[in-house]
Amino acid sequence: MRRVVAVVAALALAGCTNAPPPPLVTTEVARTEPTRAVDPGEVVVGVGSVAGGYNPHKLADQSAITTALAQMLLPSVFRTGADGVRRLDRTVMVSAEVTSAEPYVVTYRVRQEAAWSDSAPIAAEDFVYLWEQLRDAPGAADAAGYRLIENISAREGGKVVAVTFAEPYPGWRSLFADLLPAHLLKDSPGGWEAALADGFPASGGPYSLRALDRDRGEVVLERNDRYWAEPVALDRVVLRRTDVPGLVGALRTGHVQLGLTPVDAEDEPLIDGLGAEVTTTAVPGSSVAAVLLRPVSEAMRESAVRKAVVAVLDRAALIAVGTGGGPAAALPADALLVPPSAPGYQATRPAAVPVKPVPAQAQQLLTQAGYTKEPGMWQRGGVPLNLAIAPAREDYADLATEVQRQLSVAGIQSRVVTPADPYAPTESVDLLVGPMPADGDAATALASWFGCARDAAGGTTTAPPTSTTTPGGAAPEPVAANPIGYCDPGVDESVQAALSGATPVADVLADLEPRLWQSALVYPLYQPTDQFVVHRSVSGVAPGPPLAGPFALAYEWRRRG
The missing domain is CATH 3.40.190.10 (Periplasmic binding protein-like II)
Incomplete structure (x- = not known):
C-alpha cells in the first residue's frame, strides 16, 4: 500500500512540473496508399x-x-502546326488574307459565334486593344509588326476587321496571337502593366x-x-x-x-x-536564355566595354548553373534569333566571339576604353566600373548571381538589382539576364530586338536636343525601339528592308548577324x-x-x- 501511495504521489508531483512526459514507444503500423x-x-x-x-x-x-x-x-488568328508552319485557326476565324497591296491591307473575318466566356463577342475591339498596347508599351514581345499598323477599321458588328499597314509586311501572320478581352482590360486598374498579372478575367x-x-x-x-x-x-x-x-x-x-x-x-x-x-x-x-549587354546604359555605351564583359564570361559554367546539366544543356544557343531546336537552325557565332574567359583580351579592351586595374578592380578616373545585373524573373536569379561572380573574378564590380520592369530600356540596368522569345517571325524578331524607333513618315526617330548635344548643331542620337536600347541607323535600314520583304530575311541575317555578334549586344546561352x-x-x-x-x-x- 505504501508503494502505491508513493507512485501516486510521484505522478501527482510530475504533473505539477514542466518536465516532459516520458516518450511513447510505438510499433510502426504498415501503411498503404489510400485509393x-x-x-x-x-x-x-x-x-x-x-x-x-x-x-x-x-x-x-x-x-x-x-x-x-x-x-x-x-484565342489566336493563326496557330503553329506540327510542321512549324502557321495556319489559320478556323475555330476562331473564317478567313484572313491580304485584300489590298496599296495601301497594304489585311482583312480578318471572325466567326460570328466566337465569344468570350462572359458572352462578349471576340471582335475588332480586341484587335485594336492589342495593337494600341504593343506598339507603345516597353518590354512588349515582338512588337515591331504592330508598329507598322496605321489603322484598324471594322464592319459587320466588329466581326470583319481591316488592318492597314504603313508598308508591306510579309510577317503579318505572326500578329494577333493570344487576343485579350479588351472590354475587361482597357479600363482595368493598373492598365497594361497589370494586365493578366493575377489571372485571366475571361x-x-x-x-x-x-x-x-x-x-x-x-x-x-x-x-x-x-x-x-x-x-x-x-x-x-x-x-x-x-x-x-x-x-x-x-x-x-x-x-x-x-x-x-x-x-x-x-x-x-x-x-x-x-x-x-x-x-x-x-x-x-519558346525562348533562349541570354545575357543582354545594353548600350543604353552609360557604363555599357562603348563596344570595347561590352566586348570585355563577354571576354570574361565562362559560358559553359553559366549553362551549367542555368540547366543543372538537364536536357537544356544539350541545346547551347549559337545564333542570335533562331533557337537551337528550330527547323533550319544554323550556328552564326563568329569564332572571334569567345565562349571561355580570355583575360588578356578583356584587359586589352578595358585598357583601350581608358580603364586601369587598381587595386584589383577596374577603374576610370578613380571611379570603379560597377555594373547593374538584373534577372528578368526569379528563376533567373542564380544565373545573374553566377554572372556577378564571374565579373568579380575578373576585377569588374557588379551588383544584382531587381527593377520593376527589367526589360524597360533604361540606364538603370547594364546587363539583363533572361529569356528572349524565339517563336515569332524572324524579320519581326530582328526588328523587335535591334530596330530603331520610327516616326510617322517612316524615318528613324531621334531624341530631342539636350545639353549634351555637341556644338555645331550635330544631330541628336536616334532612338532605340527595343529592350536592349540599341539603335544603329545603318543596321536599321537593313532591318526595315527585311521587315517589309524588300530584301529576303535570310540575306539580311547573313549580312547582319556577324555585325551584331561583333557589337556584343546579346550573349545567347541555351534554350530552356x-x-x-x-x-x-x-x-x-x-x-x-x-x-x-x-x-x-x-x-x-x-x-x-
Whole structure:
C-alpha cells in the first residue's frame, strides 16, 4: 500500500512540473496508399512553377506556365502546326488574307459565334486593344509588326476587321496571337502593366480559369461551357506545382497523370525509374536564355566595354548553373534569333566571339576604353566600373548571381538589382539576364530586338536636343525601339528592308548577324527545356508543335478508365 501511495504521489508531483512526459514507444503500423476512384474527367499536370504574371505579350512574363495558360484560354488568328508552319485557326476565324497591296491591307473575318466566356463577342475591339498596347508599351514581345499598323477599321458588328499597314509586311501572320478581352482590360486598374498579372478575367478558348492560387501552387481550369466549337472531353485540367521527387511519387500513386517541368542531371534517374509506366520527351521552350549587354546604359555605351564583359564570361559554367546539366544543356544557343531546336537552325557565332574567359583580351579592351586595374578592380578616373545585373524573373536569379561572380573574378564590380520592369530600356540596368522569345517571325524578331524607333513618315526617330548635344548643331542620337536600347541607323535600314520583304530575311541575317555578334549586344546561352512525362493512364497527349508545347493540343487529351 505504501508503494502505491508513493507512485501516486510521484505522478501527482510530475504533473505539477514542466518536465516532459516520458516518450511513447510505438510499433510502426504498415501503411498503404489510400485509393480513390479514377475521375475520367480530370487530368492533373505537375509543373515546376505557377508563378506569374501571365501576359504572353510581356517579355517579363515569358514562362512555361504563361505559354500553357495562353494556349488553353486565349484565342489566336493563326496557330503553329506540327510542321512549324502557321495556319489559320478556323475555330476562331473564317478567313484572313491580304485584300489590298496599296495601301497594304489585311482583312480578318471572325466567326460570328466566337465569344468570350462572359458572352462578349471576340471582335475588332480586341484587335485594336492589342495593337494600341504593343506598339507603345516597353518590354512588349515582338512588337515591331504592330508598329507598322496605321489603322484598324471594322464592319459587320466588329466581326470583319481591316488592318492597314504603313508598308508591306510579309510577317503579318505572326500578329494577333493570344487576343485579350479588351472590354475587361482597357479600363482595368493598373492598365497594361497589370494586365493578366493575377489571372485571366475571361476565356476565349476551350477551357476557362476556375481558380489560380499561387500560395498553394495550383491552377484549376474547367471546360468552357460557352465555347462555341467542339467541346473538350475533359471536365477539368489542374496544374499543380511540384518538385521532381514529388512528381515521381504522384505519378506512381495516380494523383498526377502528366508532368512538364525542368529537370537537372540528378532528377533524370528518378524519372527513368518510373519505367514503362510513363513516356518522356524533352520539350524545348519558346525562348533562349541570354545575357543582354545594353548600350543604353552609360557604363555599357562603348563596344570595347561590352566586348570585355563577354571576354570574361565562362559560358559553359553559366549553362551549367542555368540547366543543372538537364536536357537544356544539350541545346547551347549559337545564333542570335533562331533557337537551337528550330527547323533550319544554323550556328552564326563568329569564332572571334569567345565562349571561355580570355583575360588578356578583356584587359586589352578595358585598357583601350581608358580603364586601369587598381587595386584589383577596374577603374576610370578613380571611379570603379560597377555594373547593374538584373534577372528578368526569379528563376533567373542564380544565373545573374553566377554572372556577378564571374565579373568579380575578373576585377569588374557588379551588383544584382531587381527593377520593376527589367526589360524597360533604361540606364538603370547594364546587363539583363533572361529569356528572349524565339517563336515569332524572324524579320519581326530582328526588328523587335535591334530596330530603331520610327516616326510617322517612316524615318528613324531621334531624341530631342539636350545639353549634351555637341556644338555645331550635330544631330541628336536616334532612338532605340527595343529592350536592349540599341539603335544603329545603318543596321536599321537593313532591318526595315527585311521587315517589309524588300530584301529576303535570310540575306539580311547573313549580312547582319556577324555585325551584331561583333557589337556584343546579346550573349545567347541555351534554350530552356522541360521534361514532358506522360503516364499511360492518359491518351491523346503529344509534345505539341515546335516551340508551342503540349498544351497547344490539350483539347485532345483523354483520361483512360
